[in-house]
Amino acid sequence: MEEKFDVIVVGGGLAGITAALVCARAGLETVLFERGEYPGSKNLSGGVLFTPVINQLIPEFWNQAPIERPVTKKLFSFLSRERSLAFEFSSREFAKPPYNNSFTVLRAKFDKWYAEQAEAAGAFIINETVVDDVIRDGERVVGVKARRDEGEMYANLVIIAEGANAFLPLRMGLREPFGPDDMVTSAKEVWSLPAETIEERFNLEPGEGASIDYFGEGACMGLLGAGFVYTNKDTLSVGIGVNVGDVMRRRIPPNNILDWFKSHASIKQLLKGAKLEEFSAHLIPEYGYKKFFDRYGDGYLVVGDAAGFVNTSLYHEGTNYATASGLHAAETAIEAKEKGDFSKDTLKSYEKRLADSFVLQDLKRFREVSSFMHRHPEFLGKYPEEMIALAERYFTVSGEPKEKILKRAVRGFTSKLSLFKMTLDTYRLMLKVLGIHPTWFIFPPKK
Numbered sequence: 001m002e003e004k005f006d007v008i009v010v011g012g013g014l015a016g017i018t019a020a021l022v023c024a025r026a027g028l029e030t031v032l033f034e035r036g037e038y039p040g041s042k043n044l045s046g047g048v049l050f051t052p053v054i055n056q057l058i059p060e061f062w063n064q065a066p067i068e069r070p071v072t073k074k075l076f077s078f079l080s081r082e083r084s085l086a087f088e089f090s091s092r093e094f095a096k097p098p099y100n101n102s103f104t105v106l107r108a109k110f111d112k113w114y115a116e117q118a119e120a121a122g123a124f125i126i127n128e129t130v131v132d133d134v135i136r137d138g139e140r141v142v143g144v145k146a147r148r149d150e151g152e153m154y155a156n157l158v159i160i161a162e163g164a165n166a167f168l169p170l171r172m173g174l175r176e177p178f179g180p181d182d183m184v185t186s187a188k189e190v191w192s193l194p195a196e197t198i199e200e201r202f203n204l205e206p207g208e209g210a211s212i213d214y215f216g217e218g219a220c221m222g223l224l225g226a227g228f229v230y231t232n233k234d235t236l237s238v239g240i241g242v243n244v245g246d247v248m249r250r251r252i253p254p255n256n257i258l259d260w261f262k263s264h265a266s267i268k269q270l271l272k273g274a275k276l277e278e279f280s281a282h283l284i285p286e287y288g289y290k291k292f293f294d295r296y297g298d299g300y301l302v303v304g305d306a307a308g309f310v311n312t313s314l315y316h317e318g319t320n321y322a323t324a325s326g327l328h329a330a331e332t333a334i335e336a337k338e339k340g341d342f343s344k345d346t347l348k349s350y351e352k353r354l355a356d357s358f359v360l361q362d363l364k365r366f367r368e369v370s371s372f373m374h375r376h377p378e379f380l381g382k383y384p385e386e387m388i389a390l391a392e393r394y395f396t397v398s399g400e401p402k403e404k405i406l407k408r409a410v411r412g413f414t415s416k417l418s419l420f421k422m423t424l425d426t427y428r429l430m431l432k433v434l435g436i437h438p439t440w441f442i443f444p445p446k447k
């Protein structure tokens with residue numbers, strides 16, 4: 001009779017490794033398949049890893065893990081072609097453990113280390129092996145078909161953690177094919193610079209880091225998307241993420257958008273003297289809550305990006321949903337093992353765990369982000385453009401009295417924009433994209 005595991009995990013990213021680590025620690029026989037040379041070798045993230053779950057599983061992991069820098073400074077910058085307007089937030093609190101649970105990382109290093117922790121806990125990791133399909137017995141998933149000799153392997157539970165492409169859920173008939181507007185395509189480069197130059201250029205204390213998100217015409221040529229620069233130890237992660245549908249409609253390849261972004265004076269200055277080390281491209285699911293599909297069934301659970309767990313609001317978070325869903329899948333596996341029942345009926349408690357945690361609560365709150373931004377591209381175009389133009393007029397020094405300059409600045413602004421519409425749109429933006437109900441400022445929420 002063929003060998004049978006308790007759990008097979010497909011994909012060695014943050015979601016899959018978390019699931020494997022927790023299952024193995026609980027004594028479940030766990031095997032993880034990773035198609036790359038090692039976990040992390042195919043993984044790409046702009047760089048900020050959010051770590052509440054990792055810190056819970058490996059307390060003070062930053063003392064041993066290959067993190068780059070804790071993020072103590074966050075900037076949001078609007079770029080027009082020639083000008084920029086930025087908001088900066090920094091906190092000394094974020095420079096103390098647990099460092100606001102936000103670290104820049106290079107995933108090729110971090111995921112490798114994280115997978116070693118799962119291996120040390122007893123998980124069996126098989127690299128360079130693609131899983132092509134699941135094996136079914138009737139409706140029940142009973143194993144996977146891996147692309148290797150004797151590649152059929154059996155388990156009570158298959159945890160699907162294969163990231164954004166989510167081919168297995170498609171093959172299993174769980175989801176429809178993605179449409180272009182469901183995905184973001186991203187292009188990212190890593191540039192090397194001496195650590196001291198990074199600290200000087202970004203005005204950082206030694207060892208601390210910054211994340212900067214860029215919006216507007218100067219960042220993504222007016223397409224729906226954003227640019228980013230994150231500081232690593234002695235490299236910078238520089239990239240853009242743009243809606244695939246918008247890329248197709250405008251017929252602009254993502255690489256051209258990245259070149260455009262890097263040619264902006266603000267970015268050029270940050271990259272001065274830096275050396276290009278690597279380039280990569282990847283997809284990010286942004287279909288969100290409204291298009292979620294069944295994430296559990298007889299013998300299987302779906303976690304992380306494969307389940308569409310990404311928050312594309314201003315937070316730009318996916319790593320914390322990946323680790324949290326991996327944890328909840330593992331907790332469900334442990335419960336199922338104790339009951340000796342891996343049926344849909346038992347595995348549905350995964351859904352309850354997600355609903356009780358920040359995973360589904362956040363993703364529900366921010367469910368309108370993508371459709372809102374599609375309906376209101378002016379938030380990434382016309383509005384920041386006019387804000388920047390207003391700032392330029394406001395700060396212009398001439399021989400004229402200030403009142404005259406200010407009146408002209410406001411006149412220029414109101415001639416281009418309807419204040420009524422902008423106020424209404426901003427109200428909707430706060431509600432749907434920032435997640436803040438504007439009335440909370442008048443009637444503060446009780447809890």
Ligand SMILES: Cc1cc2nc3c(=O)[nH]c(=O)nc-3n(C[C@H](O)[C@H](O)[C@H](O)COP(=O)(O)OP(=O)(O)OC[C@H]3O[C@@H](n4cnc5c(N)ncnc54)[C@H](O)[C@@H]3O)c2cc1C
Nearest residue numbers: 011013014015035045046048131162163304305318319322
């Ligand atoms: C450019 C970019 C920037 C980002 N920036 C941030 C950020 O700053 N902060 C943040 O929180 N999130 C960010 N994200 C999102 C974040 O990277 C993801 O949400 C997170 O990595 C999801 O983890 P995962 O384990 O679900 O999937 P992944 O990390 O994609 O891992 C999936 C793994 O499965 C493997 N695999 C796939 N198919 C198979 C198969 N058939 N068989 C075997 N193995 C397979 C892959 O090789 C990979 O190792 C960014 C994403 C991108 C692309």
